[in-house]
Amino acid sequence: MHYLPHTAEDIESMLQAVGVEHLDDLFSTVPEDCRLQEGLDLPEALTEWELDEHMAALSNEMAVSPEYRVFMGAGSYEHFIPASVSYLLNRSEFVTSYTPYQPEMSQGTLQAIYEYQTLVARLLGMEVATASHYDGATALAESLLMAVRITGQRKVAVSSLIHPLYRRVVKTYFEPTGYEVLELPYLNTGLTDLSGLDEMDGLAAVAVQSPNFFGCIEDLKAVGEKAHDKDALFVSSFTEALAYGLLINPGSSGADIVCGEGQSLGIPRSFGGPALGMLATGKKYMRKLPGRLVGQTKDLDGKRGFVLTLATREQHIRREKATSNICTNNSLCALAAAMYMASVGGSGIRELALLNHDKAEYLKAQLKKEGFTIPFDSPTFNEFVVEFPPGFEATYARLLKKNTVPGLSLAPYYPELANHYLLCVTETRSKEDMDALVREVRS
Amino acid sequence: MKESLGTTGLILNEPLLWEKGKKGRSGFSLPRRDVESCPLAPELTGEGPDFPDLSEVDVVRHYTRLSQWNFGVDTGMYPLGSCTMKYSPKTNETQAGRPGFTGAHPLLPAGLCQGILRMMFELELYLAEITGMDAATLQPAAGAHGELAGMLLIHGFHRKKGNKRSKIIVPDTAHGTNPASVALCGYRPVPVKSNEQGILSVEAIFDVMDDDTAGIMITNPNTLGLFEENSRKIAEVIHGRGGLVYCDGANMNAVMGVVKMGAIGVDVMHLNLHKTFSTPHGGGGPGSGPVCVKKHLEPFLPVPRVVEENGRYVLSDDYPESIGKLQAFHGSVGVIIKAYSYIRSMGPENLKKASQLAVLNANYIKERLKGVLHLAYDRPCMHECVFSDKHQIDDHITTLDMAKRLMDYGFHPPTVYFPLVVDGAIMMEPTETESKEELDQYIEALKAIVNEAKDDPNLLHGAPNKCKVKRLDETLAARKPCLAG
Ligand SMILES: Cc1ncc(COP(=O)(O)O)c(C=O)c1O
Numbered sequence: 018m019h020y021l022p023h024t025a026e027d028i029e030s031m032l033q034a035v036g037v038e039h040l041d042d043l044f045s046t047v048p049e050d051c052r053l054q055e056g057l058d059l060p061e062a063l064t065e066w067e068l069d070e071h072m073a074a075l076s077n078e079m080a081v082s083p084e085y086r087v088f089m090g091a092g093s094y095e096h097f098i099p100a101s102v103s104y105l106l107n108r109s110e111f112v113t114s115y116t117p118y119q120p121e122m123s124q125g126t127l128q129a130i131y132e133y134q135t136l137v138a139r140l141l142g143m144e145v146a147t148a149s150h151y152d153g154a155t156a157l158a159e160s161l162l163m164a165v166r167i168t169g170q171r172k173v174a175v176s177s178l179i180h181p182l183y184r185r186v187v188k189t190y191f192e193p194t195g196y197e198v199l200e201l202p203y204l205n206t207g208l209t210d211l212s213g214l215d216e217m218d219g220l221a222a223v224a225v226q227s228p229n230f231f232g233c234i235e236d237l238k239a240v241g242e243k244a245h246d247k248d249a250l251f252v253s254s255f256t257e258a259l260a261y262g263l264l265i266n267p268g269s270s271g272a273d274i275v276c277g278e279g280q281s282l283g284i285p286r287s288f289g290g291p292a293l294g295m296l297a298t299g300k301k302y303m304r305k306l307p308g309r310l311v312g313q314t315k316d317l318d319g320k321r322g323f324v325l326t327l328a329t330r331e332q333h334i335r336r337e338k339a340t341s342n343i344c345t346n347n348s349l350c351a352l353a354a355a356m357y358m359a360s361v362g363g364s365g366i367r368e369l370a371l372l373n374h375d376k377a378e379y380l381k382a383q384l385k386k387e388g389f390t391i392p393f394d395s396p397t398f399n400e401f402v403v404e405f406p407p408g409f410e411a412t413y414a415r416l417l418k419k420n421t422v423p424g425l426s427l428a429p430y431y432p433e434l435a436n437h438y439l440l441c442v443t444e445t446r447s448k449e450d451m452d453a454l455v456r457e458v459r460s
Numbered sequence: 461m462k463e464s465l466g467t468t469g470l471i472l473n474e475p476l477l478w479e480k481g482k483k484g485r486s487g488f489s490l491p492r493r494d495v496e497s498c499p500l501a502p503e504l505t506g507e508g509p510d511f512p513d514l515s516e517v518d519v520v521r522h523y524t525r526l527s528q529w530n531f532g533v534d535t536g537m538y539p540l541g542s543c544t545m546k547y548s549p550k551t552n553e554t555q556a557g558r559p560g561f562t563g564a565h566p567l568l569p570a571g572l573c574q575g576i577l578r579m580m581f582e583l584e585l586y587l588a589e590i591t592g593m594d595a596a597t598l599q600p601a602a603g604a605h606g607e608l609a610g611m612l613l614i615h616g617f618h619r620k621k622g623n624k625r626s627k628i629i630v631p632d633t634a635h636g637t638n639p640a641s642v643a644l645c646g647y648r649p650v651p652v653k654s655n656e657q658g659i660l661s662v663e664a665i666f667d668v669m670d671d672d673t674a675g676i677m678i679t680n681p682n683t684l685g686l687f688e689e690n691s692r693k694i695a696e697v698i699h700g701r702g703g704l705v706y707c708d709g710a711n712m713n714a715v716m717g718v719v720k721m722g723a724i725g726v727d728v729m730h731l732n733l734h735k736t737f738s739t740p741h742g743g744g745g746p747g748s749g750p751v752c753v754k755k756h757l758e759p760f761l762p763v764p765r766v767v768e769e770n771g772r773y774v775l776s777d778d779y780p781e782s783i784g785k786l787q788a789f790h791g792s793v794g795v796i797i798k799a800y801s802y803i804r805s806m807g808p809e810n811l812k813k814a815s816q817l818a819v820l821n822a823n824y825i826k827e828r829l830k831g832v833l834h835l836a837y838d839r840p841c842m843h844e845c846v847f848s849d850k851h852q853i854d855d856h857i858t859t860l861d862m863a864k865r866l867m868d869y870g871f872h873p874p875t876v877y878f879p880l881v882v883d884g885a886i887m888m889e890p891t892e893t894e895s896k897e898e899l900d901q902y903i904e905a906l907k908a909i910v911n912e913a914k915d916d917p918n919l920l921h922g923a924p925n926k927c928k929v930k931r932l933d934e935t936l937a938a939r940k941p942c943l944a945g
Binding site for chain 2: 035074101113116123234
């Protein structure tokens with residue numbers, strides 16, 4: 018096996034140095050009745066070339082661009098990734114290092130993550146951002162737990178237009194804690210109905226997502242004011258980070274904690290993971306943050322350098338009193354996002370976001386023109402809901418056969434929304450793709 | 461001694477991103493605009509983030525220079541204990557990078573994603589086989605996330621039985637994530653001490669186990685690199701009082717093909733694919749922390765689960781007792797593919813061989829260094845061994861000084877000051893992918909450092925000398941936090 022460097026002679030001399038005869042003798046402390054007698058029942062080893070063939074066959078069974086045109090977002094977005102980002106991200110000094118516990122030997126990762134934290138803070142309009150979390154959903158769950166810690170209250174109000182799968186993750190995290198999750202319904206404008214908040218007391222947080230699951234842009238200022246009226250923290254979530262290249266950021270709308278998914282920023286979809294949980298807040302809450310933080314410091318000569326810091330919040334110091342159990346996070350995904358943000362730049366991200374918005378508006382207008390209903394009339398970014406006529410399942414199935422995925426059916430998530438589909442258009446869909454889709458759903 | 465690996469080359473300085481660039485530059489080929497612009501209401505739009513504008517060359521040089529300040533397994537030996545920094549085979553990167561995998565939307569209809577579903581289904585079977593368990597989930601994103609999943613499974617199990625239990629036993633040698641995961645799930649961790657041999661005694665567990673204890677969380681092999689020899693009997697004690705046994709399987713690299721945890725009383729365990737199964741750690745993740753369970757916990761596994769129906773694979777949500785979801789989608793699929801490739805490349809014999817050689821390498825280091833550094837437990841070890849700075853106290857040299865000096869010799873330092881039960885711990889895990897020559901050179905470096913500690917301690921106090929920066933002031937960073945520029 019070419020990953021194992023030991024020759025028979027090496028093994029022999031090393032066993033001698035250890036003072037045992039056979040490799041099996043190394044396991045003398047494993048009681049006899051704990052040892053496996055038979056071999057593992059696994060497929061025989063493949064050569065590198067056989068593995069290539071096997072994996073190519075699996076990969077070929079997947080529906081992806083350019084053969085397929087997928088008009089589906091819902092928390093996972095197709096965006097162009099510059100070759101420079103993929104190429105740089107493969108530098109093995111980044112890829113094959115561990116969490117930077119020894120900072121002098123890890124300045125590359127540390128400076129890059131410090132830069133990532135800074136760019137994220139700027140994107141979201143906040144003062145500090147963490148080094149990364151697993152994904153947008155766990156970042157939301159951890160944000161809500163953070164709000165509980167800060168306020169000492171045991172209830173959170175969560176918009177029903179937060180991604181349904183994110184809400185399930187929150188439910189899972191909250192289930193054994195005894196904290197309560199209350200849901201805010203939605204209005205027929207496609208925005209969160211905040212009126213129920215008047216009756217809710219003792220809230221740790223009010224959480225909404227913008228653009229929300231229907232693609233609609235929430236009035237974050239109004240949510241923030243309402244949350245603060247109730248002495249609750251305003252938690253602003255997102256699934257499409259690119260939107261903040263264009264939209265007013267949550268920080269300047271009064272958000273106390275901002276959390277979401279950074280996959281759009283240079284990370285391939287990879288069937289949903291690994292993803293990038295982003296979490297940001299103001300300086301006053303920085304010591305309450307879950308997860309790793311990189312900070313600036315000086316070396317013995319007074320030179321600038323970077324280290325993991327505020328570790329007294331973390332599990333390896335505080336154990337059961339830590340602000341989170343997270344250890345390994347999604348650092349390389351954060352690095353990809355930083356490289357992407359640096360490549361696109363301040364001018365580029367705005368133009369790219371505009372293009373996403375404008376393309377989605379084009380498709381929306383074309384569908385409207387053909388008489389399809391756009392049930393929620395609030396402004397959207399690059400996703401929107403369409404109500405197709407009853408029986409659309411057949412059209413959907415026909416389109417799948419023609420290598421087009423015409424959005425996501427909302428009925429499994431919102432049973433009242435039969436025949437409603439969530440469609441997404443990014444910069445990767447051309448006008449021809451959209452025109453073809455309109456032709457197909459019409460016929 | 462052979463010439464030291466560590467030397468100083470030409471290390472380039474590189475400013476922060478926003479200290480470079482000029483407005484109007486771009487490192488991105490802006491996609492074609494084939495639709496008209498359609499302005500959004502001004503009250504909804506912001507000014508756009510204050511990012512620097514850089515050219516593609518600016519970006520490429522920036523990150524290339526930064527990467528050169530880093531050290532990875534591909535650079536050299538990385539004996540970071542408890543982290544299993546083995547070589548990450550390159551073919552795994554190629555496999556995970558196939559466009560059918562990277563481009564896949566997580567909510568594709570099952571008929572359009574058979575390749576990934578099949579891969580996930582098979583990997584679950586392989587992991588269950590390696591651990592001797594009955595079923596697995598790939599959803600947890602890392603080891604700690606797997607621990608949380610495991611605690612939730614135990615919680616679900618007891619709740620269904622109608623008994624509220626409030627505590628989990630956690631040995632003092634446990635990784636910090638163990639008590640933190642216990643607490644996150646609303647349980648109180650009950651600490652229990654390891655004995656003078658560094659392992660758990662049946663009596664110690666017997667004394668703390670009661671009807672209000674939901675179970676125990678054992679790391680096996682433990683963080684001292686020792687096999688928990690009493691684990692079978694401990695499991696009997698726990699089961700006898702209605703509790704469940706969780707195994708932190710972060711150290712599975714020692715016992716693949718040697719011990720099946722399912723056969724020695726474990727009910728639920730996690731694996732770290734980014735340790736045992738060779739997926740690279742990426743400077744802090746992404747990882748993957750699959751959880752394997754026995755039959756009685758299977759109904760509680762997270763959804764959706766991949767199931768086979770007449771040779772086709774589908775995702776099923778139909779598990780009413782499930783704990784729910786741990787991530788929005790299906791786990792770190794991009795990482796999972798690499799672990800799958802690794803298992804398929806290794807096959808059953810080489811996986812066992814890997815464990816044997818990992819244990820051989822650790823014991824070799826232990827034997828060759830035990831006269832040089834203080835060995836915390838002088839017993840046969842598994843995949844790692846723990847030393848301390850006890851012999852250096854009179855030289856006023858600490859574990860940290862030795863770790864920093866090791867960098868000058870061209871090695872990544874071992875894990876230091878963990879586990880907490882050994883003062884000044886130095887925990888070395890060479891892994892099986894280091895050759896005898898590498899180990900010998902590492903051993904010689906440590907011997908030289910121990911001599912320097914006596915003869916020229918300032919060399920250690922001032923270390924490292926050959927990195928991009930000198931020793932960094934971590935206290936300053938925490939006292940005056942500067943987390944963004
Ligand atoms: C023994 C042990 N348990 C758990 C963990 C946590 O794993 P992760 O970092 O993947 O969350 C680690 C990793 O450092 C470990 O060494």
